[in-house]
Amino acid sequence: MNKRKMNKVTILILLVIGFLSFSISSYAEKQAELQPDYYTVYDAKTNKVLFRTAMEVYKGDRYLSGDNKLYEVFKVDKNEGKAYAKYLQTEKLPDVNIEEILQAMAVAENTGEKRVAIYSTHSDESYLPSDGAASINGHGGIYKVDAALQKALEAKGVTVKVDRTLYLPHDAMAYSRSRTGAVKLLKDFKPDLLLDVHRDAVPLEEYIRKIAGKNATGVRIVLGRNNPNLKANQQLAYRIKAIADKTYPNMIKDIFFGKGDFNQDLTPNSLLLEFGTYSHTRERAEVSASLIADILTKALYGSDEQKQVGTVTKAQRPLPGQNKAAGTGIWVLIGVVVVSAVAFMFLSTGGREMYHKFSKATRKEFASYLGKFRRKKGDEP
DSSP states (O other): OOHHHHHHHHHHHHHHHHHHHHHHHHHHHHHHHSOOOOEEEEETTTOOEEEEESSOOOTTOEEEOTTOEEEEEEEEETTTTEEEEEEEEEOOOOOOOHHHHHHHHHHTTTSSOEEEEEEOSOTTBOOHHHHSSSBOSSSOTHHHHHHHHHHHHHTTTEEEEEEOOOOOSOSTTHHHHHHHHHHHHHHHHOOSEEEEEEEEOSOGGGTEEEETTEEEEOEEEEEESSSTTHHHHHHHHHHHHHHHHHHSTTSEEEEEEESSOTTGGGOSSEEEEEEEETTSOHHHHHHHHHHHHHHHHHHHHSSOOOOOOSSOOOOOOOOTTSSOTHHHHHHHHHHHHHHHHHHHHHHHHOHHHHHHHHHHHHHHHHHHHHGGGGSOOTTOO
């Protein structure tokens, strides 16, 4: 193949890559505007609905209900978006005394700087009534929830660092991208707590709350059950729920133990919080973010327990279902196939005919493939 023809093929390949990137992005944006799919999880014994979640549900996932009953998922029907869980036991949360917590906080008032770091893996997440869309290609409404939480924590004397890096697109590799930001926060800022802030994508009835006389949302705590820090993450989550149950009953709606790690393998004091769902107003979520700041400070600084924070632990790499490096390999393979096919078609059929064949094929095949991403994956809340 002469140099001129090689240059022509190279230019064509670059154009194809640009076209595919634009097409995929446009398709994903349109899909994000549709009402997201979600799983409904039932109590296998009573067939009553336990909870709903836009996350992928897997066998072995666990769920702590608002009344502290622990369940484990044993059957999942992906086609129907249903799962069934069995009751295991009623968990005993830490016995917290609010007065003692307040006294401990007063004693520790001037003993050192308090630090909390916040980031949002799913940068696009928004609230339809307030933001005009459930997904925004840029800084979504979720960042205003971050800001409300930051302001409330700072009012309580906590130094807060918010990472507003965009980790788009909202896909199965988002946690791999946000991992870089989480590591940077831990190394540079050394926080006492690392929070990944999200919103859910289920019917609004799941989250509607009246808290302290204000229209608010329930808050779900999500833990990655496949990470070496799970025990520490769980202890903190249980302490937060115990304090919230006494201070703002019904604020913490539940705790979900999902497959994967959600970057919580990086440090012991790391949590994922979901503030409401896409179909109610963002202002409700902001109210809950402001109120939970009180709970978080009590949980973190109302005890003389030694906190393992501020450093990156030896991270367990992701298990199947989240942050998979294999995902990169799949895209590389797809890229090789596409480029090879394009080059062959160009050489054998000529530019104009190739364009028509390629356009028809991509509309059909990529629509079919990307349609699988309509449901949020296991690491996508």
